[in-house]
Structure formats: structure tokens, C-alpha cells
Amino acid sequence: MGVVYEAVDPEIHRVVALKVLRADPGVAQVRLLAEAEAMAKLAHPNVVTIYEFGRSAECAFIAMEYVEGSSLRCWGGAESRSEDDVLSVFLQAAEGLRAAHDAGLVHRDFKPDNVFVSTRGRVMLGDFGLAVSSLSEAHPVAGSPAYMAPEQRAGKRVDARSDQYSFCVALGETLHQATGTIPRWLSPMLARGTEPDADSRFPSMAALIAAIRIAQHRLQARPRRFALAFGGILALGLMAFAFRLGKHGKAPELCERGDALVAATWSPEVQARIEQAFRATNSALWEGAWRKTHDALERYANSYRDVTHQMCEAAASEAPALVEQRMACASEGLETFRALAGKLERADAPMLEEVPAMLRLLPPVGACKDAVKASEMVPPPPKEKAASVDQAKAKIAQASTTLTAGRYEEALSLSEDAWKVANATEYLPLVAEAYFHLGAAHGRLGHVEESAQALEHAASSASAGRAPLVAIRAWVALVQFVGYEGRRYDDGYRYAQYAKAALESMPSAFELDAERLTWTRQLLLAQKRYDEAIAVSKEELALVELRLGRSHHRYGEALDGLASVLSGKGRNRDALEPQEKACAIVEKEFGSPHPVFARCLVHLAALHGDLGDEERSVAIQQRALVMFAQIPGHPNHLAMSHRNLADSFIMLGRFDEARAELAVARQWGTGASDETRARSLEGWLHLREGKTTESMADARFVLARLGSGDAWRRILPLNLLAQAHLKTGHFSEAAEVAEEAATIANAVYGVSYRSAEPLRVHAEALMALGRAPEAIPLAEAALAAREGSQFDPLDTALAQFTLARALPAAAQERAGDLAHAARAVASSRDPELTARIDGWLSTR
Numbered sequence: 011m012g013v014v015y016e017a018v019d020p021e022i023h024r025v026v027a028l029k030v031l032r033a034d035p036g037v038a039q040v041r042l043l044a045e046a047e048a049m050a051k052l053a054h055p056n057v058v059t060i061y062e063f064g065r066s067a068e069c070a071f072i073a074m075e076y077v078e079g080s081s082l083r084c085w086g087g088a089e090s091r092s093e094d095d096v097l098s099v100f101l102q103a104a105e106g107l108r109a110a111h112d113a114g115l116v117h118r119d120f121k122p123d124n125v126f127v128s129t130r131g132r133v134m135l136g137d138f139g140l141a142v143s144s145l146s147e148a149h150p151v152a153g154s155p156a157y158m159a160p161e162q163r164a165g166k167r168v169d170a171r172s173d174q175y176s177f178c179v180a181l182g183e184t185l186h187q188a189t190g191t192i193p194r195w196l197s198p199m200l201a202r203g204t205e206p207d208a209d210s211r212f213p214s215m216a217a218l219i220a221a222i223r224i225a226q227h228r229l230q231a232r233p234r235r236f237a238l239a240f241g242g243i244l245a246l247g248l249m250a251f252a253f254r255l256g257k258h259g260k261a262p263e264l265c266e267r268g269d270a271l272v273a274a275t276w277s278p279e280v281q282a283r284i285e286q287a288f289r290a291t292n293s294a295l296w297e298g299a300w301r302k303t304h305d306a307l308e309r310y311a312n313s314y315r316d317v318t319h320q321m322c323e324a325a326a327s328e329a330p331a332l333v334e335q336r337m338a339c340a341s342e343g344l345e346t347f348r349a350l351a352g353k354l355e356r357a358d359a360p361m362l363e364e365v366p367a368m369l370r371l372l373p374p375v376g377a378c379k380d381a382v383k384a385s386e387m388v389p390p391p392p393k394e395k396a397a398s399v400d401q402a403k404a405k406i407a408q409a410s411t412t413l414t415a416g417r418y419e420e421a422l423s424l425s426e427d428a429w430k431v432a433n434a435t436e437y438l439p440l441v442a443e444a445y446f447h448l449g450a451a452h453g454r455l456g457h458v459e460e461s462a463q464a465l466e467h468a469a470s471s472a473s474a475g476r477a478p479l480v481a482i483r484a485w486v487a488l489v490q491f492v493g494y495e496g497r498r499y500d501d502g503y504r505y506a507q508y509a510k511a512a513l514e515s516m517p518s519a520f521e522l523d524a525e526r527l528t529w530t531r532q533l534l535l536a537q538k539r540y541d542e543a544i545a546v547s548k549e550e551l552a553l554v555e556l557r558l559g560r561s562h563h564r565y566g567e568a569l570d571g572l573a574s575v576l577s578g579k580g581r582n583r584d585a586l587e588p589q590e591k592a593c594a595i596v597e598k599e600f601g602s603p604h605p606v607f608a609r610c611l612v613h614l615a616a617l618h619g620d621l622g623d624e625e626r627s628v629a630i631q632q633r634a635l636v637m638f639a640q641i642p643g644h645p646n647h648l649a650m651s652h653r654n655l656a657d658s659f660i661m662l663g664r665f666d667e668a669r670a671e672l673a674v675a676r677q678w679g680t681g682a683s684d685e686t687r688a689r690s691l692e693g694w695l696h697l698r699e700g701k702t703t704e705s706m707a708d709a710r711f712v713l714a715r716l717g718s719g720d721a722w723r724r725i726l727p728l729n730l731l732a733q734a735h736l737k738t739g740h741f742s743e744a745a746e747v748a749e750e751a752a753t754i755a756n757a758v759y760g761v762s763y764r765s766a767e768p769l770r771v772h773a774e775a776l777m778a779l780g781r782a783p784e785a786i787p788l789a790e791a792a793l794a795a796r797e798g799s800q801f802d803p804l805d806t807a808l809a810q811f812t813l814a815r816a817l818p819a820a821a822q823e824r825a826g827d828l829a830h831a832a833r834a835v836a837s838s839r840d841p842e843l844t845a846r847i848d849g850w851l852s853t854r
Contacts (some may be wrong), residue, residue: 012069016076019061026061030071052113055517056106058126058136074136079129082184083122091188097226098515099125099133100181101219105517106135107177108215111170115141118168120176121157122184132514142168160206171208174215178203195225224335268318268344275348276311283355291359294640298601299365303354306369310347314340317375338390339378342403346371349407353415360643361415366563366600368414388439388477395435402432402440409447413454422451438475442468446484453491458498461491469508478512482522485509489529494536502533520557524550524564531571538722538759540579547572566595570610573617580763580799582620589614603637605644611637615654622802622839624658631655649679653687660695668695686715693730697737705734722758725751725768732771736778745775763799766792770812782816789813804839807832811847822854 017028059075079085082099103125110117117124117138124137140152151165159175162168178200185192192200199221205211212218274280284303288296321336350368354361361368391399405428413421425448432444449464465484472481485508493502509526513519527550534543551568558564569592576585593610600606611634619627635651638644652675659668672688672695679688693708709731716723728751735744751768759765769792776785793809814828829847836843 017073019073024061025076026073027076028071028073031069052109052115054106054109055132055514056102056134057109058134075134077126077128077134077136079127081123082125082127082133082180085127086122086184086188093185093189093193096181096185096188097222099127100177100184101222102133102515102517103135104177104215104219106133107170107173108219110135110138110141111173111215114143116143116168116170117141117173117176118162119153119157120173120180121154122180123154130511130514159208161208169208170214171211174203174211174218175208177215177218196222199225268340269315271344271348272311272314275344275351276307280351280355284351284357287355287357288362291357291362293359293362293642294603295359295362295365295601298604299362302369302601303365306372307347307351310343310372310375314344314347314375317379321379335390336378340375343373343375343378345403345407346373346410349404349411353408353411359641361417363605363641364414364416368411371410371414388475388480391435391437391440395437398431398435399437399440402428402435402444405431406440406443406447409451413447413451418451418454422448422455425451438471439477439480442472442475442477442480442484445471446480446487449484449491450487453487453495456495458492458496462488462496462501465491478516479519479522482509482512482516482519482526485512486522486526486529489526489533494529494532497536499533499537502529506530506533520553521564524554524557524568527553528567528571531575535575535578538578540575543575544572544579547575561595561598563595563599566592566599569595570613573613577613577617577620580801582617583800586614586617586621589617603640605638605641605647608634608637608647612651612654619654619658619661620801622804624661628655628658628662631658645678645680646684649675649684652678653691656691656695660691660698663698665695665699682715686712689715690727690730693727693734697730697734700737702734702738706731706738709734721754725755725758725764728754729768729771732768732775736771736775739778741775741778745772745779748772748775761795763795763801766795766799766805766809769795770809773812773816777812777816782818785816786813786818789816803835804843807835807840808843811843811850815850826851826854 012029012031015028015030017026018024019026058077060072061075062073064071064073082103085091085099086096103120106125107117107120115138117135118140119137120135124135126134126136128134151163153162153176155163157176157179159168159172162172162175182192182200182204185196199212199218203211203218212221281304285300288300288303293299318337318340321333321340350371353368354365357365390396405424409421409424409428412424415421425444429441429444429448432440435441445464445468449461449468452464453461465488468484469481469488472478472484485505488505489502489509492498493505506526506529509522513523513526516522527546531543531546531550534540534546547568551565551572554562554564554568569588573585573589573592576582576588589610593607593614596607596610597604611630615627615630615634618624618630631651631654635648635655638647638651652671656668656671656675659665659671668691672691676684676688679685689708690712693705693712696702696705696708709727712727713724713731716727728747732744732748732751735741735747748768748771752765752772755762755765755768769788773785773788773792776782776788789809789812793806793813796806796809810828810832814825814832817825817828829851833844833847833851836847
């Protein structure tokens with residue numbers, strides 16, 4: 011049919027697998043197209059990803075995910091594999107089949123040869139060449155006879171249960187080859203999955219997956235040495251428990267108790283107290299926050315009642331272990347609900363800003379109905395520890411809501427208390443949760459070492475306690491608090507790799523995967539590794555769009571992140587659209603006014619300013635400033651907003667307004683860093699006003715304050731000092747300072763737009779010293795840096811004029827072209843530069 015090549019996508023330098031047909035073979039071409047169309051409907055960690063399908067005059071091709079590894083058949087034959095190894099791999103493959111079925115596809119050719127195992131343990135389903143719609147009628151017989159379901163061999167209609175048959179055949183075959191036997195507990199499930207009559211099989215892959223996982227958890231929770239001796243007794247005990255649930259009203263009791271707790275937690279009295287607390291803050295946010303709170307908690311209360319009643323009604327006919335897991339899931343959600351309502355009764359103005367994040371702590375109670383989700387929960391604690399475990403869970407819920415409310419000191423105290431109670435239970439999943447919240451509280455307070463220690467304990471306790479989601483949350487938090495905020499970048503990347511490895515076996519944890527990508531992007535951005543950060547940001551955006559949709563608040567956050575990275579790269583025009591979309595989503599999520607929305611507008615205003623549209627930037631900044639003024643408790647944001655306006659007014663030549671904004675900024679920002687930022691802007695204001703002595707003093711003050719810390723912060727004040735020297739005729743000093751600024755810019759950022767202005771000023775200084783030949787390469791480099799970035803066209807015009815004046819007589823035609831191009835931009839924006847260009851052109 012064709013050949014598969016290892017290839018590289020030249021646009022993004024991604025290694026891909028390229029499946030190519032040698033010529034147009036008719037049926038094979040149709041099959042390849044069918045495979046591409048089928049796989050393109052899927053985006054799942056356990057399905058090979060399709061990037062592109064295309065045709066040329068001679069062949070067709072699919073560009074797909076490159077999997078470094080082998081087929082499941084080769085994997086099984088490469089070395090001895092344990093029962094757990096085989097089951098782990100097949101359960102991942104089952105998730106891929108489940109995703110295909112959810113997308114309306116039937117694979118029709120599931121076998122070990124069409125499942126791929128990466129060297130890192132990720133399992134992916136591939137080869138969808140025979141896939142058909144689950145709604146299709148009968149198809150010609152096709153597939154691998156040894157794995158076909160009877161209805162498929164007979165040419166009858168196939169559905170997801172046909173794939174289930176193939177899966178069970180392949181699983182039994184691989185287990186027998188690997189271990190010489192099929193475990194007794196699994197045999198009935200494989201027998202059911204391979205029933206000749208499709209109606210006798212499991213109703214879906216999800217049901218089969220759940221049955222296997224529940225049985226696994228049941229085995230793991232039971233000491234192995236007692237398994238054979240007491241197997242019969244245990245089975246009788248479970249049957250008796252099921253009987254009690256069904257015949258003696260145990261499940262209805264649980265539901266009634268849950269109803270009572272919900273009624274007490276969300277009573278009219280509680281609602282009135284929360285509303286009164288919100289109103290008493292006198293915050294501009296209180297009405298919107300109360301409306302969101304009321305709607306979210308009302309929905310949760312109703313959903314809890316509906317879902318738990320459905321679970322209780324189904325309890326009599328389901329496995330007791332599954333019932334227990336589902337009830338534990340619902341119970342944890344209710345504990346969070348109670349803690350959240352209690353915290354909101356004591357809301358103050360700052361807490362209202364965190365209400366959207368606090369409401370997101372409520373878990374989707376509907377997930378507790380999902381057999382697969384319930385089976386992924388951690389095993390329950392021993393009965394003798396149940397009371398102390400419940401006590402610790404309540405304390406952890408209090409710590410969690412307090413932390414999200416922004417009360418970090420209080421959250422740390424609560425987390426320490428919760429850890430003591432949890433640790434006494436010796437129930438590892440709970441110990442891991444307590445360690446996680448302790449580490450997060452330390453992280454929020456900037457205690458990097460304490461955070462690292464607690465979160466690493468959380469990850470190890472979670473792994474030992476078979477609580478993989480807690481372990482992943484811990485690794486991701488380590489990326490944030492230790493790697494990014496603690497500036498331990500190498501550690502951050504290491505933690506991110508641990509999280510990624512753990513996530514490969516947890517495809518349902520896509521929100522944690524998105525969070526891992528968020529903090530990986532932030533690590534790269536902090537290190538100015540913009541190209542890598544853009545790639546990660548796009549991966550994050552694609553994942554969030556696929557799983558949560560374009561209206562979700564996480565999509566807005568991902569858009570904002572992408573805009574930040576693009577702006578850092580100098581691609582401000584490209585960043586405008588994602589930033590505008592991000593602000594629209596943020597406004598819908600948080601409402602207006604809200605500081606999160608205001609901060610998003612600040613980013614948008616900065617992009618417009620960098621592109622030279624200062625009037626638009628001022629309008630957006632003033633809107634953000636009004637919001638910060640309406641909401642108490644934001645002096646830093648007020649100071650920042652007034653400084654931003656001053657910067658725009660300086661660029662617009664509105665110096666009196668700039669000076670007034672700086673005066674107000676000083677009233678709000680009283681710290682050392684605030685004064686440094688204000689003096690830097692004053693320096694540019696003085697330079698534009700022709701007060702060069704004052705400008706030099708401002709630049710030297712800022713440089714002295716900055717010291718030898720982050721070198722990149724010195725670039726702008728050095729450039730200010732160089733330009734002041736240039737205007738006062740201190741050309742040698744100007745050249746020296748500009749060269750230092752350019753050297754730092756190139757060392758920190760590489761060749762980029764950030765070195766353009768220092769290079770241009772250096773060239774101007776050398777020309778003033780009569781060293782024009784030395785100035786030419788600097789002016790060329792400055793112009794090249796400007797032309798490759800998306801910034802104010804006036805900056806490019808200035809670089810063009812500098813190079814025009816540096817060029818020798820032999821290049822006067824090019825010099826004239828450059829000067830005329832610069833004048834075309836300057837004529838509508840900068841009368842002073844226009845006059846200088848006209849004067850120079852008149853002397854040629």
C-alpha cells in the first residue's frame with residue numbers, strides 16, 4: 011500500500027510520521043482518506059494524532075504523530091511482562107477505543123499490531139483505515155479474522171460492541187502469552203466481552219473499563235495473603251452488603267442524610283447571611299458576586315440532590331464497591347460545598363474578587379455517576395479510620411477555600427492543622443492532600459523551600475497511596491511555586507516532566523495537563539525562550555479549546571498567555587487578536603468592574619501603545635483606571651495605571667498631562683520600586699522637553715537603584731542616558747553607554763528588536779565623532795531589528811533616517827529611498843523628525 015517515513019515539518023520543526031502511498035492504487039487511496047478523516051475526528055492522548063492529509067499528482071499522504079516505540083505486539087514479545095503491565099497498557103488502549111466510540115466511530119480492526127506503545131509508556135490506538143460510523147449499516151467483510159466479532163465476520167452491522175469483542179480477544183491472547191494464564195478474576199469479564207451475541211456483552215467500552223478497574227481496586231485493597239483463603243467469604247460479604255443496600259433501605263438513608271446536609275448548608279438563612287456579608291463590603295463587585303454565588307450554589311445543591319438520588323436508586327443493582335466509591339465522591343463534593351458556603355458568610359471586599367475562583371472549587375457532582383470516574387478514585391480508608399478521615403477532610407476543605415479566597419496566612423494555619431489530623435490517620439491519600447495544601451499555602455506566601463518540601467512529600471505520599479491525581483497536582487504546583495515563582499527554572503522543567511509522565515496514564519485529567527502547560531510556558535517566558543514558549547502556548551490553547559471550548563475562562567487565560575508570549579517576541583500586531591478575545595471572555599466570566607478584567611485591558615492598551623496607537627491606548631487605560639479606582643485595595647494597580655498613562659502622554663507630546671499623572675502615581679505607589687519607575691518616566695519626559703541635565707540625573711538615579719541585579723532592567727535607563735549624552739554633545743560617552751545597552755540586550759534576548767535603539771544611538775554617536783564607516787553596520791543592524799518586529803512604524807522611520815545619513819556617497823540612491831520612506835511615516839506623526847529629514851534632503 012505504501013511506506014511510512016520519519017519526517018520533519020519545516021514550518022514548526024516537528025518530527026512526524028508520514029504515511030505515503032507510492033502511487034494512486036484506487037481502493038488504498040480511498041482507505042487512506044478514510045483513515046485520515048476518521049482519525050481527524052479524534053483528539054485524545056490514547057489515539058495517534060493526525061496533523062494533515064494531502065495529495066500530490068502522484069500520491070496521497072497523512073502526516074501524523076510520530077511515536078517513538080513499537081506496536082503492542084512487539085512490546086509484548088520484547089521481554090517478559092507482568093499481569094499488571096499488560097492490563098495497564100490495554101486499559102490505555104481501551105480509553106482510545108472509548109474515545110473513538112464517543113466520536114461515533116467503530117474501529118473494526120483492533121489488534122495488538124494497531125496499538126502503539128511509546129518508549130515513555132504512553133499507549134495510542136492507530137490505523138483507522140477500516141473505521142466506519144457507528145450509524146452505518148452493514149459493510150463488506152474487512153479486518154483481521156482472528157479478532158473479528160461474529161457479526162463482523164458475517165458482514166452484518168457492527169457497533170462499539172464489535173470492537174469490545176476484538177479488544178477482549180487481544181487482551182486474553184496477550185495475557186496468556188505474557189504470563190501463561192488469564193487471572194481468575196478477569197476471566198468472566200473476557201467471557202462476557204466475547205459473547206457471540208452482541209447484546210450479551212458489556213453495553214459499552216466504558217462499562218468494561220469500569221468493571222476491570224473496580225475489580226482491580228477491590229483486589230488491591232485486600233491483603234494478598236488472605237485472597238485465596240477468604241475469597242469465598244468476601245464474595246458472600248459483598249453480596250450481603252448489596253442485599254442490605256437494596257432491601258433494608260441503606261442507600262435511601264444515605265440520600266436522606268445528604269438531603270438534610272444540603273438543606274442545612276444552603277438554607278434561606280444561609281443565603282441571607284451571605285448576601286448581607288457581600289452587601290456590607292460596599293464594594294462595586296458585591297451585586298455581581300452575589301448573583302454568581304447564588305446561581306452556582308443553587309445549581310450545585312439541586313444537582314447534588316438529583317445525582318445522589320439517581321445513584322441511590324441504582325445502588326441495589328450495582329457492585330457495592332462501586333456504590334461506595336460513588337458515595338465517597340459525592341460526600342467530598344458536599345464537604346467542599348459546606349466549607350465554601352461557610353467561608354462566604356464571612357466575606358470581605360478583597361474576597362469578592364476571588365469569588366469566581368472559589369466557586370470553581372465545587373466539583374462536578376455528575377461525575378460521581380460515571381463508573382470510570384468513580385473507579386479512578388482512591389481506595390476508601392479502613393472502616394476504623396473513617397471518622398478521623400472525615401474530620402481531616404473537613405479541615406482540608408476549610409484550608410482549600412481559605413487559600414482560594416486569598417487569605418494565605420490563615421490558610422497556612424488551617425493547612426498545618428489539617429496536616430496534623432491527616433498524618434495521624436496514616437491514610438496516605440489524605441496525607442498527600444494535606445501536604446498539597448500546606449505546600450500551596452507556603453507557595454502563596456513566597457516560602458519556596460517550605461513549599462518544595464511539602465509538595466514533594468505530597469507527590470510521594472500520593473504515589474504510595476495510589477492517588478495519582480493528587481501527585482499530578484503536586485508536580486504542577488511545584489512547577490509554579492518552585493520553578494517559576496522561586497526562579498529555580500531547571501527544577502521547574504524537571505517537575506513539569508514528572509507531571510507529564512504521570513498525565514500520560516490519566517487522559518481524563520486534561521485540566522491539570524493544561525495547567526502544566528501554563529506554567530511551562532511561564533518558565534520559558536521568564537527565560538526569554540520565546541519560540542519554545544509560543545509552541546507550548548499553542549499546545550495549551552489547542553487542548554483547552556478541544557476539551558473546554560472557546561467560551562471557557564481557561565480559554566481566555568490561554569489566549570492572554572499566548573498574547574504575552576507573542577508580545578515578548580515583538581509580535582505585537584499578532585498578539586492583538588488573542589488579547590482582545592481574552593478580554594471579552596474575562597469580562598463575561600468576571601463582569602465589569604473587576605480587577606482581573608482591568609488587568610487584561612492594561613495588557614491590551616500596552617499592545618496598542620507599542621504599535622504606535624497611543625490615543626487608543628490612552629482610552630483603554632482610562633477604562634482600566636476607572637475600574638481600579640472603583641474597587642478598594644489596589645494601590646499598586648492604580649500607581650501602575652497612572653504611570654502607563656504618563657508614558658502615553660509623553661509619547662503624544664502632552665507633557666503637562668504626563669507630569670500630572672506621575673504626581674498621582676507617586677501618591678499611590680510609595681515603595682522603592684515605584685519611585686524607580688516614576689523617575690525613569692520623568693527622565694524620558696525631561697529628555698523630550700530638552701532638559702538634558704535633569705534627564706541624565708534621572709537615568710543615573712535609576713541605574714544606581716537597579717544595581718547589578720537583573721541586567722535586562724538596565725537596558726532602558728542606559729538608553730536614556732546615552733540619548734541625553736548625545737543631545738548634550740558628549741558623543742564618546744553616548745557611544746560607550748549605548749554599546750553597553752546593546753551588549754546587554756543581545757546577551758539576554760539574542761538578536762531582537764530590543765537592541766535596535768541602542769544600536770541606532772551608538773551609530774548616531776559614531777557619526778557625530780566623524781566615524782561614519784563604523785556606524786554603518788550598527789545602523790544596518792538597528793534597521794534590520796526594527797523591520798523584523800511589529801512596533802511603532804515611527805521607530806522604523808527613525809532607524810531608516812539614521813542609516814540614510816551614515817551611507818557613503820556611492821550609496822546615495824539607497825540613502826534617498828530610505829529618507830523618503832522615513833518621511834512618509836513621520837509626516838503625519840512627528841513634525842520635528844519631518845523637518846530634519848527635509849533639511850537633510852535639501853542639502854543632497
